[in-house]
Amino acid sequence: xxxxxxxxxxxxxxxxxxxxxxxxxxxxxxxxxxxxxxxxxxxxxxxxxxxxxxxxxxxxxxxxxxxxxxxxxxxxxxxxxxxxxxxxxxxxxxxxxxxxxxxxxxxxxxxxxxxxxxxxxxxxxxxxxxxxxxxxxxxxxxxxxxxxxxxxxxxxxxxxxxxxxxxxxxxxxxxxxxxxxxxxxxxxxxxxxxxxxxxxxxxxxxxxxxxxxxxxxxxxxxxxxxxxxxxxxxxxxxxxxxxxxxxxxxxxxxxxxxxxxxxxxxxxxxxxxxxxxxxxxxxxxxxxxxxxxxxxxxxxxxxxxxxxxxxxxxxxxxxxxxxxxxxxxxxxxxxxxxxxxxxxxxxxxxxxxxxxxxxxxxxxxxxxxxxxxxxxxxxxxxxxxxxxxxxxxxxxxxxxxxxxxxxxxxxxxxxxxxxxxxxxxxxxxxxxxxxxxxxxxxxxxxxxxxxxxxxxxxxxxxxxxxxxxxxxxxxxxxxxxxxxxxxxxxxxxxxxxxxxxxxxxxxxxxxxxxxxxxxxxxxxxxxxxxxxxxxxxxxxxxxxxxxxxxxxxxxxxxxxxxxxxxxxxxxxxxx
Amino acid sequence: xxxxxxxxxxxxxxxxxxxxxxxxxxxxxxxxxxxxxxxxxxxxxxxxxxxxxxxxxxxxxxxxxxxxxxxxxxxxxxxxxxxxxxxxxxxxxxxxxxxxxxxxxxxxxxxxxxxxxxxxxxxxxxxxxxxxxxxxxxxxxxxxxxxxxxxxxxxxxxxxxxxxxxxxxxxxxxxxxxxxxxxxxxxxxxxxxxxxxxxxxxxxxxxxxxxxxxxxxxxxxxxxxxxxxxxxxxxxxxxxxxxxxxxxxxxxxxxxxxxxxxxxxxxxxxxxxxxxxxxxxxxxxxxxxxxxxxxxxxxxxxxxxxxxxxxxxxxxxxxxxxxxxxxxxxxxxxxxxxxxxxxxxxxxxxxxxxxxxxxxxxxxxxxxxxxxxxxxxxxxxxxxxxxxxxxxxxxxxxxxxx
Numbered sequence: 001x002x003x004x005x006x007x008x009x010x011x012x013x014x015x016x017x018x019x020x021x022x023x024x025x026x027x028x029x030x031x032x033x034x035x036x037x038x039x040x041x042x043x044x045x046x047x048x049x050x051x052x053x054x055x056x057x058x059x060x061x062x063x064x065x066x067x068x069x070x071x072x073x074x075x076x077x078x079x080x081x082x083x084x085x086x087x088x089x090x091x092x093x094x095x096x097x098x099x100x101x102x103x104x105x106x107x108x109x110x111x112x113x114x115x116x117x118x119x120x121x122x123x124x125x126x127x128x129x130x131x132x133x134x135x136x137x138x139x140x141x142x143x144x145x146x147x148x149x150x151x152x153x154x155x156x157x158x159x160x161x162x163x164x165x166x167x168x169x170x171x172x173x174x175x176x177x178x179x180x181x182x183x184x185x186x187x188x189x190x191x192x193x194x195x196x197x198x199x200x201x202x203x204x205x206x207x208x209x210x211x212x213x214x215x216x217x218x219x220x221x222x223x224x225x226x227x228x229x230x231x232x233x234x235x236x237x238x239x240x241x242x243x244x245x246x247x248x249x250x251x252x253x254x255x256x257x258x259x260x261x262x263x264x265x266x267x268x269x270x271x272x273x274x275x276x277x278x279x280x281x282x283x284x285x286x287x288x289x290x291x292x293x294x295x296x297x298x299x300x301x302x303x304x305x306x307x308x309x310x311x312x313x314x315x316x317x318x319x320x321x322x323x324x325x326x327x328x329x330x331x332x333x334x335x336x337x338x339x340x341x342x343x344x345x346x347x348x349x350x351x352x353x354x355x356x357x358x359x360x361x362x363x364x365x366x367x368x369x370x371x372x373x374x375x376x377x378x379x380x381x382x383x384x385x386x387x388x389x390x391x392x393x394x395x396x397x398x399x400x401x402x403x404x405x406x407x408x409x410x411x412x413x414x415x416x417x418x419x420x421x422x423x424x425x426x427x428x429x430x431x432x433x434x435x436x437x438x439x440x441x442x443x444x445x446x447x448x449x450x451x452x453x454x455x456x457x458x459x460x461x462x463x464x465x466x467x468x469x470x471x472x473x474x475x476x477x478x479x480x481x482x483x484x485x486x487x488x489x490x491x492x493x494x495x496x497x498x499x500x501x502x503x504x505x506x507x508x509x510x511x512x513x514x515x516x517x518x519x520x521x522x523x524x525x526x527x528x529x530x531x532x533x534x535x536x537x538x539x540x541x542x543x544x545x546x547x548x549x550x551x552x553x554x555x556x557x558x559x560x561x562x563x564x565x566x567x568x569x570x571x572x573x574x575x
Numbered sequence: 576x577x578x579x580x581x582x583x584x585x586x587x588x589x590x591x592x593x594x595x596x597x598x599x600x601x602x603x604x605x606x607x608x609x610x611x612x613x614x615x616x617x618x619x620x621x622x623x624x625x626x627x628x629x630x631x632x633x634x635x636x637x638x639x640x641x642x643x644x645x646x647x648x649x650x651x652x653x654x655x656x657x658x659x660x661x662x663x664x665x666x667x668x669x670x671x672x673x674x675x676x677x678x679x680x681x682x683x684x685x686x687x688x689x690x691x692x693x694x695x696x697x698x699x700x701x702x703x704x705x706x707x708x709x710x711x712x713x714x715x716x717x718x719x720x721x722x723x724x725x726x727x728x729x730x731x732x733x734x735x736x737x738x739x740x741x742x743x744x745x746x747x748x749x750x751x752x753x754x755x756x757x758x759x760x761x762x763x764x765x766x767x768x769x770x771x772x773x774x775x776x777x778x779x780x781x782x783x784x785x786x787x788x789x790x791x792x793x794x795x796x797x798x799x800x801x802x803x804x805x806x807x808x809x810x811x812x813x814x815x816x817x818x819x820x821x822x823x824x825x826x827x828x829x830x831x832x833x834x835x836x837x838x839x840x841x842x843x844x845x846x847x848x849x850x851x852x853x854x855x856x857x858x859x860x861x862x863x864x865x866x867x868x869x870x871x872x873x874x875x876x877x878x879x880x881x882x883x884x885x886x887x888x889x890x891x892x893x894x895x896x897x898x899x900x901x902x903x904x905x906x907x908x909x910x911x912x913x914x915x916x917x918x919x920x921x922x923x924x925x926x927x928x929x930x931x932x933x934x935x936x937x938x939x940x941x942x943x944x945x946x947x948x949x950x951x952x953x954x955x956x957x958x959x960x961x962x963x964x965x966x967x968x969x970x971x972x973x974x975x976x977x
Contacts, residue, residue: 204732301611305633305958377726378798386619386724387959485798486726488959489633 020079027076034069038062104464105183116164177270181259189409190221192474199475200482202555224402231398236299239395243297248396251290252403255410258283262417263338264463265427276337277329280418281322284373284411288314291382291392294404298395306391310382313492314373320500321369327362327511328352328422341426345461348430353423354537356530358511363423365504367473370415372492374408377481381489416473420466424473427466429459436460606632615644619724619962622972626949628961635961638953640946645976653936658684658925659760659901661936666754668938669974671716674709674745675916676974677758678702682839683912683923684760688903695897697890698762699841704775704883705745705757706840707876711782712741713917714869714876717969721866722793724966725802730793737785740778747771761900772884779877786874794867803866804857807952807964811860817948821919821941822872823968826852826865833915840914845882847875862967869969872917904931918942918969938977942970 041061146164194209198216201208209217235241261276263269273279288310295307331352332340344351353363372379383391393404420426429436436459440452458464487495517526614625623644629637649668653661658680665680666673685691719734742752747768749757757763793799809819814827824831832849834842850871852864905927913922919941926935945968953961 200728204729205736206732301609308632380726381959384726384959386726386962389617482729484727485722485793485796485802486959487798488802488957490957491801 024076024079027072027079031069031072031076034065034072038065038069041065105180174270181270182256185256185259185406185410188413189406190225192409192412193224193405194218194221195475196478196481199478203479203482228402229399233399234395234397236395239299240297243293244395245400247290247294247297248400248403249290250293251287252407254283254286254290255407255414258414259410261337262414263341263421263426264466265461266338266342268463269338272336272338275335277325277335277340277418277422280414281318281325284414285314285318287407287411290407294396295392298392300394302388302390303392303394306382306384306388306394309388309489310375310392312489313375313379313381313496316493316496317369317372317379317500320365320496320504321373323501323504323508324362324366324369325418325422326508327359330511330515331355331359337421337426341421341428344425345428347432348425348541349534349538350428351423351425354534354541356511356514357533357537358507358514359423360537360540362504362507362511363419365500365507366423367419367476369496369500370419371477371480372496374411374415374477376412376477378484378487379492380481380486381492384486386486412474412477413470416477417466417470419473420469424469427461427463429461429465431459433460608636613638613961620965621720621970624946624965624970624972624975626953626961626965628953628958630958633958635953635956635958638949638961640949642943642946642972642975645972647977649977650936650938653925653933655932657901657931658903658905658933661933662759663754663756665938666756667973668940668977669713669916669918669921669942669971670753671971672709672713672917673753673755674705674758675713675914676921677756678706678840679912679914679916679921680923680925681758681760682914683910683925684903684905686912687905687908687910687925687927690761690897690899690903693897693899694762695890695893695895696841697766697887697893698895698897700883700887700890701763701767701895702758703840703842703845704880704887705748705755705763707879707883708741708744708775710876710917711873712738714873715741717869717917718789718793718866718873721966721969722799724962725799727793727796727799730789733785733789733792737782740781744771744775744778747774759896759900760903761897762895764896766895767887772887775880776884779881783874783877786870789870794863794870800856800863802959803862803963803967806857806862806956806960807967808858809860809948809952813948813951814860817951818944819919819948820944821916822868823865823919823945823948825849826868826967827860828852828854828864833913833920837913839912842879844886845879847879850875862963865967865969902931904929905933909935913939916941918971918974919945938974940974940977942968942972943975943977946970946975 038061041058150164194217197220198208200206209220211217212219212223235244258280260270261273261279263272263276269276291310291314292307295303295305295310298304328340329335332343334340334343340352348354352359354360371377375382381387381391383393388394393401396404433456436456440455514526514530517523518530609630611628611630612625613628614620615623620626625641625644627639627641628635647667649664652664656664662677662680665676669676682691685694715734715738719731719738722728722730722734745755745757746752748771749755749764751757757765809817809823809827811827811829814824814829819827820831828851830849830851833839834847835849850868852859852861852868854861854864855867856863858864905925907927907929909924909926911922911924913920915921920939921941922939924935924937924939925933928934949965949968952964956964
């Protein structure tokens with residue numbers, strides 16, 4: 001972080017310390033002034049003395065001034081302590097802290113707004129309709145009403161009443177939740193691209209990005225994003241400028257919309273749709289339109305090739321992908337993702353992937369089809385570099401180009417998340433909660449105490465477990481990409497139509513009959529076979545997981561050994 | 576100009592599976608044909624090759640290579656400089672195998688002037704070591720970029736990791752990493768640096784298991800085999816008709832290697848095999864065969880280098896550079912001499928007229944001759960196969976255009 005310096009501080013130490021002092025002074029004066037305005041307006045306008053139409057203005061005055069005051073204070077402290085902060089930012093694991101901080105922050109926002117809305121809904125409604133300025137706005141609570149509610153629980157802070165007042169509207173609630181989701185979505189590509197570069201470097205005995213930001217180049221993605229924003233915005237003159245612009249948004253927005261229905265935990269979902277799965281699949285399906293538009297509007301033959309390949313590939317692979325997903329739906333009996341994940345709670349042996357052989361195979365068919373529909377390697381034909389230059393991305397540059405990648409990485413996370421929810425137990429922990437409780441009791445910690453609650457919050461399932469599982473499947477996508485060659489377009493379509501589609505149909509039929517036999521007709525012999533196969537599959541799962549863990553540990557322990565250690569370099573002239 | 580009568584052995588009669596090659600695919604929905612320029616700025620064309628494709632959808636009906644983007648008048652320059660001054664121009668022809676190009680021209684001039692009898696044994700063995708090391712380096716690039724053409728990025732980095740050590744060895748001997756001019760007329764410019772033999776054998780010990788790693792990673796990968804087997808089949812007769820040489824010819828099942836059949840540089844003292852394509856994964860002469868021949872040649876080169884390092888032990892103190900190299904006058908005669916380059920037969924025609932500067936220099940580049948088969952092979956294939964076929968021919972545009 002020491003590389004990033006403020007130019008007016010570093011250039012000439014004698015004069016610039018004066019600038020620094022002045023900047024600190026200015027920022028502090030602004031901060032104190034704004035906080036003063038906020039305090040004065042707060043005391044000047046008690047909720048009891050205020051006409052309704054004045055409320056929005058007072059709110060803006062109090063909240064705006066407070067926020068500005070805090071920002072200026074932070075800025076002043078930043079200037080004072082930037083050297084220390086710079087040192088702090090060079091510490092190791094900041095990248096992970098940032099990522100986890102973003103995830104936890106987004107989760108906290110979602111949690112807080114859920115709690116606050118419950119609180120506001122719990123207050124007794126007073127009046128029906130109020131006239132705010134010229135509009136008649138229907139709302140349940142006035143500021144006085146909320147203040148009374150706050151007084152009732154002993155919190156006599158008037159500003160809270162002002163702050164809570166707008167939160168009673170669903171619209172505001174959605175905005176807050178959207179903020180959390182968009183924050184999460186912005187982190188995924190930034191982290192995902194950096195991580196992909198590090199993973200590929202590890203696979204290829206390289207280092208990957210090492211410069212920007214200090215530790216292992218963790219700021220590389222933001223730096224690249226910044227560079228892309230400043231690049232020249234080129235639209236092919238012979239192309240279709242409108243469609244060229246539109247294609248980006250049609251590709252970028254649907255995966256983000258899909259996040260609206262993707263549950264991170266039981267209550268941690270923007271809209272818990274009854275048909276969430278179909279909504280997400282539909283959203284992912286829209287992407288192909290954007291890619292076709294991009295190829296067409298670029299007026300480039302390679303781009304047209306790329307988009308036609310995308311059309312062939314995505315449209316054909318959505319069928320096996322959707323049909324593979326029908327199998328867990330059949331097991332859970334619902335299209336609601338929260339229900340499907342809830343049906344797999346209580347230990348990893350309850351996950352649908354181990355339920356019966358058909359589910360086990362369906363997990364892999366789903367994952368392959370998802371790779372193809374996300375156009376990830378080995379199915380990255382639409383943008384295959386060695387054949388089509390860059391496919392549909394050939395004519396794109398700068399920020400538009402980066403938006404395509406935002407969409408791609410968001411889609412990658414969504415297909416990984418869907419696989420987790422449908423096959424790998426969603427946010428439920430691999431360990432049953434009862435085990436954690438008994439372990440805590442055995443250690444001597446109370447399950448309801450501080451550490452007990454913490455341990456249960458981390459281990460017994462929740463958004464963090466969900467994100468970790470999805471991140472692992474995301475990682476597998478990277479792993480596959482940097483290992484396998486690319487298949488040819490006729491082989492892609494052959495694999496879909498002649499292998500995967502019949503296979504998935506057989507799976508679907510077999511699973512239907514299997515459920516019929518075990519659950520509905522209750523055939524004893526089939527249930528016995530089902531139980532044996534179930535535990536065999538669980539065993540396979542445990543062995544695979546342990547094998548991956550062992551290989552990872554081996555690789556971690558021998559990470560220096562992989563690079564050759566020949567003495568040639570030492571013998572060079574000049575070394 | 577001498578020619579030796581050599582029996583050409585066809586390994587097996589190839590059997591082209593035309594269905595998989597795509598030539599019998601029925602076009603029941605003919606669409607509008609499209610002309611596409613593949614190159615000169617295209618990632619799969621290995622430099623500045625431009626191929627004009629006539630396509631019907633994904634099918635390529637015709638592929639015509641257009642060359643000349645890297646023309647540097649290399650042959651004309653040969654008529655204006657003395658042979659030892661021309662050596663640096665030769666390693667800029669096939670810049671991935673500079674040592675072999677130097678060797679080809681040096682041998683041609685030495686044969687013309689009768690200097691070849693006076694080259695010391697040590698110089699000859701050093702030449703063989705460096706030619707074979709450069710063959711490994713060149714095949715490593717071919718292997719890596721072929722992976723890139725098929726879409727596997729990781730083997731490329733592995734290949735370059737190993738190539739780096741070879742370049743370090745070259746740098747320790749001659750100071751250059753790409754355009755060496757190390758092998759020159761009359762021998763090699765410098766003797767080997769200290770400990771070169773030890774480090775080189777250490778590298779060979781390190782490198783040999785890596786070849787197995789490449790095979791596990793790429794050669795026998797199912798997707799890779801599906802992409803390359805039965806694609807771009809060149810039969811033995813066709814290969815001979817088109818004048819193909821090197822791994823492209825041997826990939827078609829013809830056991831023809833100038834190091835064996837017309838040994839230059841005392842290659843006859845060495846034990847090594849000439850790998851040929853056997854159609855293990857598909858038809859004899861498909862892309863996979865041409866690819867695997869290169870991998871096997873790397874193993875054979877390791878074998879040759881080991882023997883040469885052994886033979887080098889008794890030759891310490893011999894003069895590696897003949898004094899007359901820089902002052903020779905070319906007789907009023909001409910010569911055409913070919914050696915086995917990593918890409919095929921590199922021939923130099925040198926005509927002298929009694930002066931120090933040749934009257935005519937002509938190079939026969941293997942890449943140039945191997946490229947001519949593109950039009951024949953890239954018919955009725957898929958777009959992705961064009962990249963696979965061009966990659967398997969392993970052309971270097973610096974040598975095609977010269």
